[in-house]
Amino acid sequence: MRVLVTGAGGFLGRGLTARLADTLPQAKRIVLTDRVVEGLCGAGMETMAGDLSDPAFRRALLDPGFDLVFHLASIPGGLAEREQGLGLNVNLLTPIGLAEEVAAQRPGARLVFASSIAVYGDLGQDRVTDATVCQPELTYGAHKRMTEILLSDMTRRGVLSAISLRFPGLVARPATESGHGSAFMSQIFHSIAAGDAYTCPVAAESACWWMSRPAAVNILLHAAGASNAVPTVIQPPVLHESVGNVANAIARVTGQMAKVQFGDDATLQRIFGAMPKLDASTANSFGFQADLDLDALVKAALSGD
Amino acid sequence: MRVLVTGAGGFLGRGLTARLADTLPQAKRIVLTDRVVEGLCGAGMETMAGDLSDPAFRRALLDPGFDLVFHLASIPGGLAEREQGLGLNVNLLTPIGLAEEVAAQRPGARLVFASSIAVYGDLGQDRVTDATVCQPELTYGAHKRMTEILLSDMTRRGVLSAISLRFPGLVARPATESGHGSAFMSQIFHSIAAGDAYTCPVAAESACWWMSRPAAVNILLHAAGASNAVPTVIQPPVLHESVGNVANAIARVTGQMAKVQFGDDATLQRIFGAMPKLDASTANSFGFQADLDLDALVKAALSGD
Numbered sequence: 001m002r003v004l005v006t007g008a009g010g011f012l013g014r015g016l017t018a019r020l021a022d023t024l025p026q027a028k029r030i031v032l033t034d035r036v037v038e039g040l041c042g043a044g045m046e047t048m049a050g051d052l053s054d055p056a057f058r059r060a061l062l063d064p065g066f067d068l069v070f071h072l073a074s075i076p077g078g079l080a081e082r083e084q085g086l087g088l089n090v091n092l093l094t095p096i097g098l099a100e101e102v103a104a105q106r107p108g109a110r111l112v113f114a115s116s117i118a119v120y121g122d123l124g125q126d127r128v129t130d131a132t133v134c135q136p137e138l139t140y141g142a143h144k145r146m147t148e149i150l151l152s153d154m155t156r157r158g159v160l161s162a163i164s165l166r167f168p169g170l171v172a173r174p175a176t177e178s179g180h181g182s183a184f185m186s187q188i189f190h191s192i193a194a195g196d197a198y199t200c201p202v203a204a205e206s207a208c209w210w211m212s213r214p215a216a217v218n219i220l221l222h223a224a225g226a227s228n229a230v231p232t233v234i235q236p237p238v239l240h241e242s243v244g245n246v247a248n249a250i251a252r253v254t255g256q257m258a259k260v261q262f263g264d265d266a267t268l269q270r271i272f273g274a275m276p277k278l279d280a281s282t283a284n285s286f287g288f289q290a291d292l293d294l295d296a297l298v299k300a301a302l303s304g305d
Numbered sequence: 306m307r308v309l310v311t312g313a314g315g316f317l318g319r320g321l322t323a324r325l326a327d328t329l330p331q332a333k334r335i336v337l338t339d340r341v342v343e344g345l346c347g348a349g350m351e352t353m354a355g356d357l358s359d360p361a362f363r364r365a366l367l368d369p370g371f372d373l374v375f376h377l378a379s380i381p382g383g384l385a386e387r388e389q390g391l392g393l394n395v396n397l398l399t400p401i402g403l404a405e406e407v408a409a410q411r412p413g414a415r416l417v418f419a420s421s422i423a424v425y426g427d428l429g430q431d432r433v434t435d436a437t438v439c440q441p442e443l444t445y446g447a448h449k450r451m452t453e454i455l456l457s458d459m460t461r462r463g464v465l466s467a468i469s470l471r472f473p474g475l476v477a478r479p480a481t482e483s484g485h486g487s488a489f490m491s492q493i494f495h496s497i498a499a500g501d502a503y504t505c506p507v508a509a510e511s512a513c514w515w516m517s518r519p520a521a522v523n524i525l526l527h528a529a530g531a532s533n534a535v536p537t538v539i540q541p542p543v544l545h546e547s548v549g550n551v552a553n554a555i556a557r558v559t560g561q562m563a564k565v566q567f568g569d570d571a572t573l574q575r576i577f578g579a580m581p582k583l584d585a586s587t588a589n590s591f592g593f594q595a596d597l598d599l600d601a602l603v604k605a606a607l608s609g610d
Contacts, residue, residue: 084462088405092455100393133438142458146451150397153447157389 001027004066006052006098007073008032008040011173012114015213015305016070016220017042023221024068033061034073053089058101065105068224071098072114076180077140084139091143099151103159111151112223115164115233117209119145122270128235129279137271152232163223164233168209169272170216172301182272185210188243189301192250192258201265204244206273211238212300215291222288230286237280237290239297243273249294254302306332309371311357311403312378313337313345316478317419320518320610321375321525322347328526329373338366339378358394363406370410373529376403377419381485382445389444396448404456408464416456417528420469420538422514424450427575433540434584442576457537468528469538473514474577475521477606487577490515493548494606497555497563506570509549511578516543517605520596527593535591542585542595544602548578554599559607 003024007013009032017032021042024030030045037047050057052073073090080087095113102109118141119134126132136142151162169182172189184201185208191198219236243262251258280290291297308329312318314337322337326347329335335350342352355362357378378395379385385392400418407414423446424439431437441447456467474487477494485491489506490513496503524541548567556563585595596602 084464088401092401096393096397131438133436136454136458137461139458139462142454146454149441149447149451149454153441153444156442157444159389 001068002029002031002066003027004031004033004061004069006033006069006071007114008047009034009036010072012167012170012213012216012220013070013072014040015217016072017045018305019217019221021045031061031066052098053094055097058097062101062105065109066102067106067109069098069102069109069111070114070220070224071095071111074114074140074144077116077118077138078181080140080143081138087139087143091140092146095147096150099154099160099162103154107159108161110224111160111162112220113147113151113162113164114220115144115148115166116141117166117168117235119148119166123274123276125276127277127279130235130282148233155232161228162232163226163230165219165223166233166235167216168211168238170211170213171297172212181268184268185243185272188247188260189250189298192247192256192260193254193302195256195259197259197261199261199263200243200247201263202243202269202273203264204242204247204260204262206243206269207240207275208243208246208272209238209275209278210241210246210291210297211236212291212297214300214303214305215289215297217305219288226286231282234283234286234288235278235280236283236288238278239291239294240275240277241294245294246297249298253295253298306373307334307336307371308332309336309338309366309374311338311374311376312419313352314339314341315377317472317475317518317521317525318375318377319345320522321377322350323610324522324526326350336366336371357403358399360402363402367406367410370414371407372411372414374403374407374414374416375419375525375529376400376416379419379445379449382421382423382443383486385445385448386443392444392448396445397451400452401455404452404459404465404467408459412464413466415529416465416467417525418452418456418467418469419525420449420453420471421446422471422473422540424453424471428579428581430581432582432584435540435587453538460537466533467537468531468535470524470528471538471540472521473516473543475516475518476602477517486573489573490548490577493552493565494555494603497552497561497565498559498607500561500564502564502566504566504568505548505552506568507548507574507578508569509547509552509565509567511548511574512545512580513548513551513577514543514580514583515546515551515596515602516541517596517602519605519608519610520594520602522610524593531591536587539588539591539593540583540585541588541593543583544596544599545580545582546599550599551602554603558600558603
C-alpha cells in the first residue's frame with residue numbers, strides 16, 4: 001500500500017504522521033508533503049516539499065499513484081477570508097485537481113478529506129443530524145462543502161473511495177499558530193496548564209464542540225480502513241461542553257487554578273460558542289469515536305500527541 | 306449597461322436573446338457567446354465564438370467587463386455523466402473561472418446562473434421547500450450545486466451579486482436535441498401536436514415539474530432586474546402535473562388526438578416522474594412566476610418563443 005499525507009506539517013498532519021508507521025506497518029511507501037518538510041520525516045517515510053496548488057508539482061508528487069491519500073492541506077478560515085485568491089487556490093482548486101489526479105492514477109483509491117464543521121454555517125439551536133442543511137457563512141466553509149460534494153460524486157462513480165470528515169476546531173493547537181478563529185479553544189488549555197491568567201473572549205456558558213488531536217487522528221485512521229459502506233461524508237462525534245466546564249476540567253486534571261476572565265465577543269460566540277447538540281449516531285454506528293470524557297479530552301489535548 | 310449571455314446558442318439562450326433587445330433597451334452592449342454563433346445575432350448585439358473553458362478566450366471575452374451576465378452554458382446531465390473530463394471543465398471549472406473574472410472586472414456585477422433541479426437528487430415524497438437537503442445523484446447536479454455554493458459565497462462577500470435559478474427540464478426542446486434524460490417531456494409535445502403516435506417511456510401518472518421556455522426566460526429576466534434582497538438561490542415555481550394530464554392538455558389545445566402509449570422506464574420515472582409537490586412561496590414572494598396553467602404551458606411550449 002502506498003500512502004500520501006498532504007499538509008503533513010500542519011497540526012493535524014504532524015499528529016497523524018507520528019502514528020502512521022505503527023498503524024500501517026504494511027505500507028510499502030509513505031510520502032509526506034507540505035510547503036516545508038524539514039523535521040517531518042519519520043522512520044521509513046519520504047518527504048516531498050512543494051506547492052500543492054502547482055499542477056506540475058502534483059504530477060511529480062502523485063507519480064505513480066497512491067492507494068490511500070490523507071488530504072489535510074488547507075489554509076484556515078480567517079486567512080482564507082482575507083486572502084481570497086489564496087483561499088480559492090488552496091481550498092478549492094487544489095482539492096479538485098488532486099482528487100481527479102489521484103483517481104486517474106489509481107482508480108478507487110481511498111481519499112480521506114479533512115473537512116470542517118464550517119460547512120454548516122449558522123446552526124441555530126436544533127440538534128445537528130444527517131439532515132442538517134449546510135449554509136456555509138465563510139468562504140472556507142463554502143470551499144470545504146464544495147469539495148465534499150465533488151468527492152461524494154466521484155465516489156458514487158467509483159473513481160475514488162472518499163470519506164470527508166467534518167472536524168471541529170482541534171485542541172490544543174500550539175499557542176503560536178494563528179489564523180484560526182477558534183484559537184481561544186486551544187489557548188485556554190495552555191494558559192490554565194501553565195498556571196497563567198487567561199482572558200477568554202467568550203462567555204463561560206458558551207457551548208463548543210471539542211475534539212483532541214489524538215481523537216482526530218484516530219478518526220482519520222478509522223476512515224482510512226473503513227469499508228465502502230461508510231457514508232462519503234461523516235460528522236464525527238465530539239464532546240459538547242461549555243467553555244466553563246472545560247476550563248474547570250483543565251484545572252482539575254493539571255492541578256492548577258483556573259484564572260480565567262470570560263468575555264462576550266459576539267462574533268466568536270456566534271460562530272464557535274453557540275453550538276447545538278450533535279446526533280452523531282451515524283458516525284458512532286460505523287465505529288468513529290469522540291474523546292471519552294472531559295478528563296480524557298484534557299489529557300489528550302495536553303499530551304503533545 | 307453591458308450584458309453577456311453564455312450558451313447563447315442553446316435552447317434557453319436562444320429564447321432569452323430573442324427577448325433581450327426589447328427587454329433591455331438601455332443596454333449599451335449585448336454580447337452573445339457560444340462555441341458556434343452563426344445565426345444568433347439580434348439587432349444591435351455582438352457575437353463572439355469560442356470555448357468558454359479556455360481562460361484566454363474568457364479574458365478576451367470579458368474585457369472590459371459586464372454589469373449583467375447570464376451564465377447558461379453547460380453540457381446536459383447525460384453527456385456529463387458519459388464524458389467526465391468535459392463535464393468537469395464545462396460545468397464546474399468554467400463557472401468558477403468565469404465568476405472570479407466577472408467579479409474582478411466589475412465588482413458586484415449581477416450574475417444570473419442557470420442551475421438545475423438536478424441539485425436535489427432523490428427527493429422522496431415530501432414537499433420541496435427551502436429546507437430541502439441537496440444530495441445530487443448525477444455529476445451534472447453535483448457541479449451545479451457546487452457552483453451555487455460558490456456564487457452564494459461570492460455574493461455574501463459582495464464581489465458579485467449572483468442569483469442561481471433551479472430550472473426543471475424545459476419544454477418543448479426541439480426533437481433533434483439529445484443528451485437530456487428529460488427529452489420525453491418535450492417529445493410528447495411535438496408528437497401529439499403533429500398528430501403522431503408517441504411511446505412515452507414513463508407511466509401516465511408520473512408527476513413531473515413543467516416549465517415552458519417563455520416562462521424560464523421571464524424568470525431569467527426577472528432575476529436580472531431583482532434587488533439584492535432576493536436570495537442567492539431561487540427555486541422558481543413550476544407546474545406540478547402528471548404526464549397524462551399534460552398529454553390531454555396538449556391534445557385539447559392543439560385539437561389533436563393523444564395517441565400515447567405509456568411505459569414504465571424505472572430510471573426515468575424515478576428521476577423525472579416521481580416529483581413531489583413544490584412550495585415555491587419564497588420565489589413567489591419575490592415575483593417569480595410559473596406558467597399560469599396547463600393550457601398556458603402548452604401554448605407557450607409550442608409557440609417557438
